[in-house]
Amino acid sequence: MNMNGGQALMKALENEGVDILFGLPGGAILPVYDPLIDSSIRHVLVRHEQGAGHMAEGYAHATGRPGVAMVTSGPAATNIVTPLCDAYMDSIPMVVVTGQVPYAAIGTDAFQECDTTGITMSVTKHNYLVTEAADIPQVIHDAFYIATTGRPGPVLVDIPKDIVDPNNPRSAMEWYTPDSHDLPGYLPNQAGDAELIRQAAKLICEAERPVLYTGGGILKSRGAEALLELAELTGIHVVTTLMNRGGFPDDHPLCLGMPGMHGNYTAVTAMQESDLLIALGARFDDRVTGKVAGFAPLAKIIHVDIDSAELGKVRRPDVAIQGDCRVVIEELVKALKEMGGREAQPDRNQWRSRISGWQERFPLTYEQSKGDEMLKPQYVLEQLRDSTPSDTIVASGVGQHQMWTSQYWKFNHPYTWVNSGGLGTMGFAIPAAIGAKAGRPDRMVWAVDGDGCFQMTAQELVTAATEGFPIKVALINNAYLGMVRQWQEMFYEERYSEVYLTRDVPDYKMWAEALGCVGLRVESPEEVGPAIAQANEINDQPVVVEFRCEAEENVFPMVPAGMSNSDMVVDPSQRDQPR
Amino acid sequence: MTAADGGGTTTLVVRVENKAGVLARVAGLFARRGFNIESLAVAPTDDERFSRLTIVVGVDAAPMEQVVKQLDKLVNVVDIQELNPAVSVERELMMATVRADPSIRGQILDLVRVFQATVLNVGYDEIMVSLTGSPSRVDDFEDLLRPYGIVDVQRTGKVALPKLVKSAPDPLTP
Ligand SMILES: Cc1ncc(C[n+]2csc(CCOP(=O)(O)OP(=O)(O)O)c2C)c(N)n1
Ligand SMILES: [Mg+2]
Numbered sequence: 001m002n003m004n005g006g007q008a009l010m011k012a013l014e015n016e017g018v019d020i021l022f023g024l025p026g027g028a029i030l031p032v033y034d035p036l037i038d039s040s041i042r043h044v045l046v047r048h049e050q051g052a053g054h055m056a057e058g059y060a061h062a063t064g065r066p067g068v069a070m071v072t073s074g075p076a077a078t079n080i081v082t083p084l085c086d087a088y089m090d091s092i093p094m095v096v097v098t099g100q101v102p103y104a105a106i107g108t109d110a111f112q113e114c115d116t117t118g119i120t121m122s123v124t125k126h127n128y129l130v131t132e133a134a135d136i137p138q139v140i141h142d143a144f145y146i147a148t149t150g151r152p153g154p155v156l157v158d159i160p161k162d163i164v165d166p167n168n169p170r171s172a173m174e175w176y177t178p179d180s181h182d183l184p185g186y187l188p189n190q191a192g193d194a195e196l197i198r199q200a201a202k203l204i205c206e207a208e209r210p211v212l213y214t215g216g217g218i219l220k221s222r223g224a225e226a227l228l229e230l231a232e233l234t235g236i237h238v239v240t241t242l243m244n245r246g247g248f249p250d251d252h253p254l255c256l257g258m259p260g261m262h263g264n265y266t267a268v269t270a271m272q273e274s275d276l277l278i279a280l281g282a283r284f285d286d287r288v289t290g291k292v293a294g295f296a297p298l299a300k301i302i303h304v305d306i307d308s309a310e311l312g313k314v315r316r317p318d319v320a321i322q323g324d325c326r327v328v329i330e331e332l333v334k335a336l337k338e339m340g341g342r343e344a345q346p347d348r349n350q351w352r353s354r355i356s357g358w359q360e361r362f363p364l365t366y367e368q369s370k371g372d373e374m375l376k377p378q379y380v381l382e383q384l385r386d387s388t389p390s391d392t393i394v395a396s397g398v399g400q401h402q403m404w405t406s407q408y409w410k411f412n413h414p415y416t417w418v419n420s421g422g423l424g425t426m427g428f429a430i431p432a433a434i435g436a437k438a439g440r441p442d443r444m445v446w447a448v449d450g451d452g453c454f455q456m457t458a459q460e461l462v463t464a465a466t467e468g469f470p471i472k473v474a475l476i477n478n479a480y481l482g483m484v485r486q487w488q489e490m491f492y493e494e495r496y497s498e499v500y501l502t503r504d505v506p507d508y509k510m511w512a513e514a515l516g517c518v519g520l521r522v523e524s525p526e527e528v529g530p531a532i533a534q535a536n537e538i539n540d541q542p543v544v545v546e547f548r549c550e551a552e553e554n555v556f557p558m559v560p561a562g563m564s565n566s567d568m569v570v571d572p573s574q575r576d577q578p579r
Numbered sequence: 580m581t582a583a584d585g586g587g588t589t590t591l592v593v594r595v596e597n598k599a600g601v602l603a604r605v606a607g608l609f610a611r612r613g614f615n616i617e618s619l620a621v622a623p624t625d626d627e628r629f630s631r632l633t634i635v636v637g638v639d640a641a642p643m644e645q646v647v648k649q650l651d652k653l654v655n656v657v658d659i660q661e662l663n664p665a666v667s668v669e670r671e672l673m674m675a676t677v678r679a680d681p682s683i684r685g686q687i688l689d690l691v692r693v694f695q696a697t698v699l700n701v702g703y704d705e706i707m708v709s710l711t712g713s714p715s716r717v718d719d720f721e722d723l724l725r726p727y728g729i730v731d732v733q734r735t736g737k738v739a740l741p742k743l744v745k746s747a748p749d750p751l752t753p
Contacts, residue, residue, distance in 0.1 A: 121607055309651070313645060
């Protein structure tokens with residue numbers, strides 16, 4: 001079938017099962033926006049290209065399917081660099097199509113030219129500069145394959161205007177449906193080595209104080225069920241990193257919650273004291289390990305990861321298994337059953353009672369506001385958690401509000417937590433929530449955002465309002481870049497430098513209304529419940545609820561940067577407790 | 580110490596797809612860590628879909644481990660061999676133009692003979708020579724030429740292949 005490159009691009013995207021594209025047109029990508037009109041793919045017109053990228057990420061987080069964004073060249077391509085890096089750090093499958101100046105003009109400093117593949121080389125899993133219209137079907141097929149297999153990640157496809165412009169003879173091509181990949185350097189492997197899996201099973205049967213340290217690889221491999229089976233078979237406790245919140249139910253008796261800098265005391269301490277860490281799709285991030293030399297000093301390590309570069313990167317494992325988390329866990333469960341199942345596990349009663357001792361002495365806690373003191377953000381999160389359906393999808397920004405959300409929410413379903421972990425991108429919440437809502441219109445979607453973050457991407461609420469994505473935003477207005485303020489309070493002797501945002505400017509309620517949303521303002525604890533109930537009732541418009549919160553609240557517990565996890569600072573009310 | 584001494588250096592032989600931009604991807608992984616590439620040789624292999632890069636990096640094997648793993652993750656990288664100089668055969672080509680006043684040209688020709696080098700071109704008071712050999716032999720030749728005045732020198736960077744097995748398989752079967 002004869003067609004032009006632009007038509008081929010749309011057809012190739014349709015063939016990959018793309019149902020929604022987040023984007024914004026401009027000169028170089030213009031020819032593709034014409035065949036878009038005739039395509040079955042829905043396009044969501046964003047207000048800033050960073051929004052398009054985070055929406056694609058939110059879509060991928062919530063559905064497991066690759067998110068797709070399409071933007072023009074130059075400034076649009078540079079605007080989407082942050083989401084690419086974000087997706088790269090968090091292993092999010094995403095395909096970004098960028099327009100480029102005509103092939104012959106590349107390298108001439110043409111209008112809106114930039115070296116998009118050069119700029120994005122280190123923040124993509126792979127990228128392409130397509131030089132011939134005839135390459136489009138194969139490159140798109142390869143791009144989706146690379147983005148979604150092995151360790152997932154973003155792939156960028158840069159397309160010069162002439163090969164998609166029907167007025168240019170270089171765009172003429174004959175359609176073909178690619179049915180294979182010629183990628184001799186890319187051979188993702190799923191299965192783990194059987195002998196190593198047997199060794200791992202043996203270590204598990206010998207361990208007295210084992211902990212399952214589970215990361216984003218559980219969700220990426222759709223391994224939550226397998227993990228549940230492994231935990232219940234062995235009776236081993238589970239910590240879920242920031243990237244695996246929801247990958248194991250928080251209300252399960254074996255769940256210890258989040259580890260790391262602001263993790264649960266018990267999760268952090270159990271890892272510190274453990275004699276065997278079973279790391280599944282986790283990467284020993286510095287926010288989890290604290291000072292590496294002091295991290296889990298007594299533990300042997302079993303490390304399972306699809307990416308062999310993670311094995312031994314931070315901590316040398318005793319058993320390193322390269323493979324897909326779900327596949328390896330399933331094999332591990334088989335091996336453990338062959339060794340005798342639950343019967344073969346040693347008596348760990350003493351360990352269990354140490355764990356429950358920590359849980360009793362060091363639960364998450366905060367001091368409720370009294371009289372006319374300002375609202376506590378933790379209280380807002382508790383109320384929000386308790387008055388929304390348990391399968392609500394929650395997206396967050398980056399800062400204190402993010403940590404409180406991860407701490408206080410009860411994640412009992414996979415794919416309900418949408419968050420920027422590795423890059424820590426302020427402004428992620430609103431566009432990511434929109435992307436999640438686009439992927440899961442059946443679910444309630446809340447964004448929990450900080451006042452600083454909100455001001456970075458609030459314009460996408462216009463996208464939500466006009467494109468029909470009734471998300472809800474809980475805006476934690478603490479008048480500060482709170483996380484940075486906390487560090488200045490704790491580590492810079494309360495010398496506050498450039499962290500005060502002001503309490504009343506902007507007027508968030510008016511701003512929300514101007515953006516096409518319902519705006520609500522909450523100042524006292526009594527108003528919290530009713531405002532959330534009101535927001536939950538609104539399904540034809542996005543809602544922003546501004547919660548005016550205490551400015552000087554700190555996130556605890558906390559492992560100060562560079563310190564060992566054994567030196568965790570607990571809530572002031574718990575500092576007399578014996579460790 | 581220099582790369583050619585084999586001290587604190589690592590030699591990687593990287594087979595890549597013969598495509599635009601691949602060298603930049605490979606070089607980028609070294610650059611972002613501040614690792615300097617001491618020498619680099621690139622040429623197509625007998626299979627024209629692939630090129631072979633021989634990269635000498637002035638870094639010990641241990642910090643290189645992560646780079647090698649990251650290199651392996653590049654979609655265009657097909658395979659990587661880390662070459663230990665003790666178990667590989669290394670060669671490098673040098674071309675040099677040297678000051679050679681007619682009165683001392685004979686001394687340079689002596690060196691050329693000793694090293695089994697080649698004279699490529701002769702001018703009134705300059706001579707162009709070339710030598711192919713192990714990097715350390717090429718170093719020696721260059722050091723000995725230097726006092727005469729090197730006008731121009733060009734080295735290719737080393738290429739290498741693993742040494743071959745000497746012992747016959749046991750038992751010897753036809
Ligand atoms: C784009 C970006 N810039 C700067 C930072 C550094 N940073 C981390 S948290 C934070 C404060 C966030 O403020 P806010 O959104 O109000 O959240 P809060 O901590 O007050 O809950 C800053 C500035 C970042 N993570 N991302
Ligand atoms: Mg704030």
